[in-house]
Amino acid sequence: MTEDCLFCKIVSGEIPSYRVYEDEAVYAFLDINPASEGHTLVAPKKHFNSFTDLGAEDIAALFEAAKKVTLALEKAFSANGMNIGVNNGEVAGQEVPHVHVHVIPRKKGDGGRGIKSIVWTEPDTANLEGMAEKIRKAF
Numbered sequence: 001m002t003e004d005c006l007f008c009k010i011v012s013g014e015i016p017s018y019r020v021y022e023d024e025a026v027y028a029f030l031d032i033n034p035a036s037e038g039h040t041l042v043a044p045k046k047h048f049n050s051f052t053d054l055g056a057e058d059i060a061a062l063f064e065a066a067k068k069v070t071l072a073l074e075k076a077f078s079a080n081g082m083n084i085g086v087n088n089g090e091v092a093g094q095e096v097p098h099v100h101v102h103v104i105p106r107k108k109g110d111g112g113r114g115i116k117s118i119v120w121t122e123p124d125t126a127n128l129e130g131m132a133e134k135i136r137k138a139f
């Protein structure tokens with residue numbers, strides 16, 4: 001637990017939340033400013049600032065829980081689909097520096113769009129092989 005972290009306080013119960021799911025490693029609760037009905041945040045109980053700080057077991061637990069939440073939201077709200085995503089870093093829209101997965105139920109005709117609507121900078125696609133090579137070299 002990190003003392004000044006909002007989500008650590010939610011996980012510990014110091015700050016109340018609308019809990020929807022909990023297991024040993026993960027706590028899931030309603031986003032109080034939801035993008036759609038049922039919008040849920042799935043967070044590891046242990047504090048991690050960033051997605052890239054998670055170990056393999058942490059990732060497995062987090063995404064297994066996100067899958068369970070997705071299935072429950074489909075059932076609860078008769079959702080036609082789901083956006084499942086992580087805002088990683090402030091520039092990417094991460095508002096609380098405690099890693100969490102957004103699970104956002106979608107319905108036909110809701111007016112929303114897909115994950116590419118988050119950002120569209122029109123990068124040069126003339127050399128996709130060069131782009132892929134640059135990434136491969138970064139591993």
Ligand SMILES: [Zn+2]
Pocket residue numbers: 001002005006007008009046047048097098
């Ligand atoms: Zn935290």
